[in-house]
Structures are given as structure tokens and as C-alpha cells.
Amino acid sequence: SLEKVFARLELGTVGSEVAGIFDGEWKNGAGSDVLTSRNPADGSTLATVKSATADQVKQVIAASKKAQREFAKVPAPKRGQIMRDLCDEYMRRKDALGALISYEMGKVLTEGKGEVQEVIDVADIAVGLSRSIKGNVLPSERPGHVIYEIPNPLGLVGIITAFNFPVAVHGWNFCLSFIAGNANIWKPSPTTPLTAIATTKLIVSVLERHNLPLALASLVCGDVETGQALTRDERVQMVSFTGSEKIGKVVAQDVAGRLGKTLLELGGNNAAIVFEDADLSIAVPGVAFAAIGTAGQRCTSTRRLLLHSKIADQFLDRLVKVYQGVRDKNLIGDPIQDGIMCGPLHSSAAVEKYWQTIEKIQATGGKVIFGPTSRQEGASVTASGKGGGNYVIPTICQPASSTDQVFQEEVFAPILNVAIFDTLEEAIELNNGVPQGLSSSLFTRSLENVGIWQGSLGSDCGIVNVNVSTSGAEVGAAFGGNKSTGWGRECGGDSWKQYSRWATSTVNSSNQMTLAQGVKFDA
Numbered sequence: 001s002l003e004k005v006f007a008r009l010e011l012g013t014v015g016s017e018v019a020g021i022f023d024g025e026w027k028n029g030a031g032s033d034v035l036t037s038r039n040p041a042d043g044s045t046l047a048t049v050k051s052a053t054a055d056q057v058k059q060v061i062a063a064s065k066k067a068q069r070e071f072a073k074v075p076a077p078k079r080g081q082i083m084r085d086l087c088d089e090y091m092r093r094k095d096a097l098g099a100l101i102s103y104e105m106g107k108v109l110t111e112g113k114g115e116v117q118e119v120i121d122v123a124d125i126a127v128g129l130s131r132s133i134k135g136n137v138l139p140s141e142r143p144g145h146v147i148y149e150i151p152n153p154l155g156l157v158g159i160i161t162a163f164n165f166p167v168a169v170h171g172w173n174f175c176l177s178f179i180a181g182n183a184n185i186w187k188p189s190p191t192t193p194l195t196a197i198a199t200t201k202l203i204v205s206v207l208e209r210h211n212l213p214l215a216l217a218s219l220v221c222g223d224v225e226t227g228q229a230l231t232r233d234e235r236v237q238m239v240s241f242t243g244s245e246k247i248g249k250v251v252a253q254d255v256a257g258r259l260g261k262t263l264l265e266l267g268g269n270n271a272a273i274v275f276e277d278a279d280l281s282i283a284v285p286g287v288a289f290a291a292i293g294t295a296g297q298r299c300t301s302t303r304r305l306l307l308h309s310k311i312a313d314q315f316l317d318r319l320v321k322v323y324q325g326v327r328d329k330n331l332i333g334d335p336i337q338d339g340i341m342c343g344p345l346h347s348s349a350a351v352e353k354y355w356q357t358i359e360k361i362q363a364t365g366g367k368v369i370f371g372p373t374s375r376q377e378g379a380s381v382t383a384s385g386k387g388g389g390n391y392v393i394p395t396i397c398q399p400a401s402s403t404d405q406v407f408q409e410e411v412f413a414p415i416l417n418v419a420i421f422d423t424l425e426e427a428i429e430l431n432n433g434v435p436q437g438l439s440s441s442l443f444t445r446s447l448e449n450v451g452i453w454q455g456s457l458g459s460d461c462g463i464v465n466v467n468v469s470t471s472g473a474e475v476g477a478a479f480g481g482n483k484s485t486g487w488g489r490e491c492g493g494d495s496w497k498q499y500s501r502w503a504t505s506t507v508n509s510s511n512q513m514t515l516a517q518g519v520k521f522d523a
């Protein structure tokens with residue numbers, strides 16, 4: 001039960017006020033804003049948390065800065081040993097934390113646990129990296145000289161996360177940033193403070209065990225004022241932001257205004273392309289998972305379905321059967337219950353956006369292929385035993401044309417918009433013809449198509465999959481997107497390099513002062 005989950009995570013009593021600031025000690029926010037953590041399955045209040053004021057954020061930054069100066073003395077492999085313990089702690093708490101994610105965010109339990117697993121996986125990468133975050137040794141053109149490129153800690157990293165992955169996205173950043181030697185200040189989504197508080201408690205328990213300064217894992221719960229105090233403070237060297245394009249722009253400008261670094265993961269408007277030669281037994285469940293899973297609330301969710309004209313009808317027949325199954329076998333429901341495939345939307349505002357989008361598609365000449373055509377119709381299907389929850393039915397629409405405005409926007413709800421194409425070139429043009437560039441999938445059996453899709457004239461997204469869903473990436477490779485998605489890369493690949501302050505050091509061990517580029521200076 002929820003009470004048990006709260007007890008296991010040391011979160012106090014359900015419904016009570018919980019302290020949402022940590023900088024070595026737990027403090028209550030002094031802001032007038034009160035953040036309410038709600039269970040999206042029934043609208044009930046899980047807890048309230050007071051916002052941190054700008055002054056409080058300044059104090060937290062000072063404490064974290066002090067902590068970082070201590071931590072900078074700890075060798076990277078030693079940081080790795082601490083990370084290994086942290087990884088174990090996430091494993092030990094995986095079920096409880098996964099359940100809290102389900103209660104507070106609304107995703108189904110298997111996905112809540114999967115999200116914690118993503119942190120465990122990144123922590124594994126970070127442990128390994130702690131012995132291999134290597135710089136370079138380069139030959140110098142000058143006799144007796146050597147050039148080094150050395151990674152040092154960056155200093156302070158601000159991590160601002162969204163509601164949809166309330167644990168994983170912080171973990172991706174924290175683990176790499178930690179083994180790079182940084183202190184971190186986390187501002188979670190205003191609607192998922194509890195998972196952030198529980199996660200911080202988990203991390204702090206490990207720091208305590210190692211006698212490390214606790215403000216290496218600081219937390220500031222709050223909304224706009226709290227976030228801006230973090231993004232505008234020049235003591236914070238980098239801000240990693242995950243969220244909407246709209247807020248991302250403000251964050252990017254605030255941080256750029258003081259010439260700080262940003263790492264952005266913003267909107268996705270991801271297309272799955274099903275070519276005429278696709279293996280439909282892979283393509284149908286692949287599309288269904290990415291469009292229905294997490295109730296369409298992943299940055300990587302499939303929002304656009306581009307179908308080759310030759311298989312469009314057949315594909316849609318099969319896909320509609322999957323959607324029907326989810327609706328009619330009562331697989332939309334309380335995310336904490338076994339076997340549920342689609343939980344509620346996170347907020348009632350998202351439900352409203354879902355309806356507005358369906359209405360807009362129909363008002364502009366498009367049609368609903370599967371799902372409710374009106375609020376009345378929707379209500380009659382979802383009302384049964386789902387009192388107060390933000391439930392919607394995963395829906396497939398076909399807008400009037402493939403160039404319709406609705407294809408340009410990311411709507412965080414399970415609405416899949418269909419367009420038909422005849423050639424791969426046309427499909428790639430549609431795929432690339434949106435502002436966002438996070439994820440994309442091509443379902444095909446042709447090697448030639450794969451080459452084009454991955455290559456210079458192919459998909460312009462950061463994730464370019466073949467016969468694999470747009471969502472559900474593994475953390476071993478770099479994760480992130482291009483264009484209005486913000487160009488950031490997190491998790492694997494070379495992502496760790498961004499959390500370091502690089503020093504290029506030319507060392508002269510000869511007894512001559514020699515200049516590069518043949519320049520003469522005879523003093």
C-alpha cells in the first residue's frame with residue numbers, strides 16, 4: 001500500500017507537509033507557493049511541499065560549492081567506489097521507489113521500476129568511467145614539449161527535471177556528474193517532489209556512510225522562482241534541463257546570458273515509419289508500445305505514424321486491434337495494479353489538452369480512426385470504476401493532410417497521428433519536417449533503406465532506430481536530440497565529457513623557449 005511505500009522510503013505520513021530543501025540538512029521552503037503532490041489515479045493529495053525562495057536557493061548553492069571543494073580532493077576511482085554503493089542502494093530500493101513513481105507520476109509499475117533500472121544502469125557506467133575518464137596526451141610540434149588534455153571537475157551542476165521521468169533523468173545526470181567530481185543541485189518538477197525527496201534521501205544515506213559532505217546532492221523543490229535562482233546564478237557552471245521547448249528556451253537564454261553551459265533535452269515529436277516491406281509482427285507491437293506506453297508521456301513517445309500506402313490499411317487494422325484490446329480488456333487503469341498497460345495522464349490539464357487536440361483534428365477535417373470522437377463518448381468509456389483519475393483512451397487520428405499543423409506540435413498524451421506516403425524520400429521529408437529532432441524509427445527489411453535512413457540524407461534526429469520503437473532506449477549509448485530538442489546528449493557515449501572542466505596543458509621539459517607556428521621572438 002501507499003503507506004508502506006512511504007514508510008520504506010522514510011517519507012513520513014501520507015498527506016502531510018514534507019520538507020523539500022536539502023543542503024546538508026532538511027529545511028522547509030519559505031516561499032508562498034505550496035506544491036501539491038497528487039496521485040493522478042484518483043486526484044488525492046499525497047503530500048504538500050513548500051517552495052524554496054530565491055534566497056534559500058542562494059544558500060543551498062553556497063553550501064554545495066563548499067561541499068564541492070572538499071569533494072574535488074577525492075580521486076575519481078574513489079568516487080567510483082561510492083557510486084558502486086549508490087548503485088546497490090538503488091537496487092535495494094528499486095521496488096519501493098518504482099512504486100512511488102507510479103503513485104506520484106502515474107506510470108504503470110513495470111515502467112516505474114524500469115525507470116529506477118535506468119539509474120542502476122547509468123550508475124554501472126559511472127563506476128566503470130571512474131577509472132577511465134581519460135584525457136589525452138598529444139604530440140607537440142616543439143622539441144621536448146608534450147600537450148595534455150585533462151578532465152577536471154566542472155564545479156556545480158544544476159539538474160532541472162520533468163515529471164515524466166522523475167527519477168531516471170536526475171540519475172543519468174547525477175551519476176556522471178558525481179564521478180566527474182561535481183556537486184549537484186536538483187530542482188525536480190513541481191508536481192513530483194516526493195520521488196525527488198525520496199531519491200535524495202537514498203543518495204544522502206550513501207554519502208553519510210562515506211563521510212562525504214552531504215550538499216553534494218542538494219535539492220530545491222519549487223517552481224519558477226526556485227528554478228530561475230538556479231539558472232541565473234553564475235556559481236552554477238552547468239544547468240542540465242529536461243522539459244518543454246517553451247521553458248527550455250527561457251532556461252537556455254538565462255544561462256547563456258551569464259555565459260554558463262547548458263545541457264538540454266526538450267520536446268520530441270517522434271515518427272515511426274512503416275515501409276511496405278516491414279515485418280508487421282515487429283512493427284505493430286513496436287508502434288503500439290511507444291504510442292500507448294507511459295500514456296504517451298515520454299519525450300520519446302511515438303506521436304506520428306507514417307505508413308507506406310501499400311500496407312497502410314493492413315497495418316491500421318492490426319494496430320486498431322491492439323488499441324481495442326487495451327481499452328476493452330480494461331487495461332487502462334490504476335497504474336499500481338498488476339497487468340495495467342496504460343495509466344492516467346499526469347495532470348488534469350493534460351486531459352484537457354488531449355480533448356482539445358482531438359477536437360481540433362476533427363474541426364480541421366481530420367478523423368478519429370480509433371478512440372472517442374467527443375468528450376461524451378470518452379466519458380462513457382472511462383467512467384467505470386475510475387473515479388477522479390486523469391484517464392484517457394489511447395487514440396489514433398488521421399489529420400486532413402500530412403502537412404497539417406497538428407503534426408508540428410508535441411502533445412503529451414496518447415494521440416497517434418497517421419499520414420500516408422509512397423516513397424522513402426517522402427517519408428524522411430515528413431520525419432524531418434518538424435521543429436523537434438529527438439527520436440525516429442524506420443520499420444523495413446531493406447538494407448538499402450537502412451543505409452539511407454542512418455546516413456547524411458536520412459533522419460535528422462538524435463535517435464535513428466531500425467525495427468525498434470522510438471521509445472525505450474538503453475542508457476549505454478548517448479541519448480538526446482537535435483534542433484528544438486536542444487542538441488544535448490546524456491547517458492552513454494561521450495556524454496560524461498560535458499561534466500568536466502577541460503584543461504589543455506602544454507609542458508616544456510627542454511631547456512629552450514620555442515614558439516609554435518614558426519613564430520620568432522628573439523628577446
Ligand code: UN1
Nearest residue numbers: 165298299300471472473
Ligand atoms: C524521457 O522521456 O524524457 O528512451 C526519457 C526512453 C527512455 C527515456 C525517456 N529510456 O524512452
